[in-house]
Amino acid sequence: MTALRSSTRALSLLAKRATPIPSRSLAGPSTGLARSQPVFQRGYAGGADDGGRARDKAAVGPFTWKAASVFLVTGVGLYFYFESEKAKVQARRREESATKSIGKPQIGGPFLLTNQDNQPFTEKDLLGNWTLIYFGFTHCPDICPEELDKMGEAVEKVDGERKERILPLFVSVDPARDTVGQVKKYVADFHPRMVGLTGDFDSVKRACKSYRVYFSTPPDAKATDDYLVDHSIFFYLMDPLGQFVDAFGKNTTSDEVAGKVKQAMEKWEAAGGNAMAGVPLQVGR
Amino acid sequence: MFGFGSSSASSSTPPPASEPTVAPTREQRKHCWESRDAYFACLDKGNVMVAGGTEPGEAGCKAERKGYEVHCGKSWIDYFNKRRTLELRQKATVEAAARQRDSNPANKGL
Known part of the structure; x- marks a missing residue:
């Protein structure tokens, strides 16, 4: 407690000693600020300083009340201008992050399956279509079927409200076991329009790389082995240009x-739709 | 769930060798999940932590375990069993932490 009191005393002493110096420099010839705030001045500038003030007044010269008010009005005006601009920029940024139209990740690209x-x-083959794409494997215990069911439901919901027809796409990350026939049987479980893709190990790997998908299938896995595959479990919405949404x-x-898909479709249509993007319109397939 | 640390290659040769394994259909998946849920519910009753017939508490679940092993493939069984144990351990840790917090007098009156 005493230590605190003594330190505050030291501080106030310091303040007393220190203040005259900045007050004089404030009243210096280059600033009009001190003059518009005479209250501060009166505090420290005692009788001995009066001669100095007269000198300062002569040196200030161009200072007028008119100049001061112009300065003030301009300052206040600029302040509000920048504030409103800042608010506008922030609102725009919020809008952008809500609809995610800027800063697209590099997902998607060439593949042959x-x-x-x-x-x-x-x-x-994606061009012109809205695509929902999921990477999985037909021997997947529970996550893939759940996600693909969800995809099928979302497709049905969008079908009911929009003329565009989503292309639901399943890509196998298990080339050793997922033959064309196997994939055909599998995708029929989830949606009548679902397309299932497979290929050899390198083609699948390349497709996964394009879509930033991780999978753990060993290259030497055999069709007779009983194993599970670790893989990314996101599914993506791609626009009719095959770009990530x-x-x-x-x-x-x-x-x-379904809500996000519809929102993206409306935005796409408002921007000119497939015609503007130069890709064929896919409806009612 | 699937992403981290699940069995990626629990290889084992299936009974008739050199026959490519065929993925289960929707029906078969459903049967597998149902028999799994029945078996796990039985284990829960006996407070069995690790599935697979190693703990004495699951003596009363023989029929359920048989159904589970008939309807689900081996890699699936390994995956489901491991996941169940992990989830139970996680739950136990959370509960222990909550108990510790409640029994600490410093946290009284929160």
Whole structure:
């Protein structure tokens, strides 16, 4: 307690000793500030200082009340101008982060796989379609079927409200066991329009790389082995140019997915739609 | 759930060798999940922590375990069993932490 009191005394002593110096420099010839705040001045500038003040007044010269008020008004005006600009920028940023139109991750790119009807399928086949794409494997115990069911439900919900037809896409990360026939049987479980892709190990690996998907299948896995595959469990929404729009995890519901898809479709349409993007319109397939 | 530390390659040769394994259908998956849930519910009753017939507490769950092993593949069984044990351990840790917090007099009256 005493230590505190003595230290505050020291501080006030210091303040007393220190203040005259800045007060004189404030009243210096270059600033009009001291003059508009005479209250401060009166505090420290005693009789001995009066001569100095007269000198200062002569040196200040161009100072007028008019100049001071112009300075003040401009300052206040600028302050409010910048505040309103800042608010505008922040509002814009909020809007952008809400709809995620800026700073797209590099997800998506070239691949060559085989669809469930044994036809080649590449990234070009995505053009014109809204695509929901999931990477998994047909021997997956529970997460893949749950996610693919959710995808199927979301597709149905969007079908009911929009003319665009989403392409639900399943890509196998288990090339050793997931043959074309196996994939064909599997995707039929989830949605009549679902397309299932598979390929050899290198093609699958390349596709996964394009889509930033991790998977753990060993390259020498055999079709007769009984194993599980660790893999990323997001599914992505891609726009009709095959570009990434959003990713959905395990905790997203089918309603939330459908909502985000519809929102993206409306935004796309407002910006000119497929015609503006130069890709064919895919409806009612 | 699947992402971290699950069995990535619990290889074991299936009974008839060189036959490519066929993935279960929707029906088969459903049967597997149902028999798993029945078996795990039985284990819960006996306070069995680790599934698979190693603990004495699961003597009354023989029928359920048989159904589970008939309807689910080996890699799935390994995965489900490991996940159950992990979840139970996690729950026990959380509960122990809560008990410790409640029994600490410093936390009284919160």
